Amino acid sequence: ETTGFNIFNASSYLTIDENGPVALSETFVQDVNEILNRNGVEETLVVDLSPKFVVGYVESKEKHPNADKLSVCKVNVGEETLQIVCGAPN
Template identity: 60%
Template sequence: MNAFYNKQGIGDVLLVQLQTEKPEKIHTEMNGDVTLIKNSDGDITGFNLFNASQYISFPESGTIDVSEQLVTELQNALEKNSIDHLLEVDLSPKFVVGYVESKEKHPNADKLNVCQVDVGSEKLQIVCGAPNVEAGQKVVVAKVGAVMPSGMIIKDAELRGVPSSGMICSAKELALPDAPAEKGILVLDNENEVGSAFEVKA
């Protein structure tokens, strides 16, 4: 789930995206203060909550951190508007410390490497084009569903025929202060625990 709020820009409306894939065809359905967005199969892919400040306590504008409290408030808002839909939300951190277990050359691209990365709860295969990625490094991984500071949403992808789940991030991509201009991923100190959350300002 991703949520966005900008009262000055679009009014008192919370935009909620439930799926990372944008459907080709959508139709909308209004129920009170909620406009449901559905795909061609009738699945709810997102919704807009009008008069949002009556339902949700907003700490900030822009991309809203998805917390247990927000999910509860959204579930209550749906019920108050007679919408029977259970929000199933993965609240695990989307930016985590990963450990690059191995690095192999991409079979179809000279400048890409295929990395096996331990992120604590699972192991991910990530295709990485950074010149400084090496086995044995601790790195920041944006998992599928993460929203980068640029607004880009990380999705499962296939790069030159090789599946890739997530992204190994540079300091610049994470919008860290004093990020170096040269290309390359951010390599973390060994004190960072694999699988622990890495705080990123949206």
């Protein structure tokens, strides 16, 4: 399993205006995959760009029907409302 790619002289292939970690975008990943393909690398860089920390608003909280210390919550996270089982008392 490939855990990373090292592109030597990356500045000759890509325009990168920052030092340190590079913020990824779909366009950047597509450009890197084109560079890899041109240089004979058959693998494809796949990046999950979905948010990893999501803030939501608890719209409702009801006691779980089959557990004394759990609640069933409806949580609005912007794009959708999720049903989340929670053990927090608040």
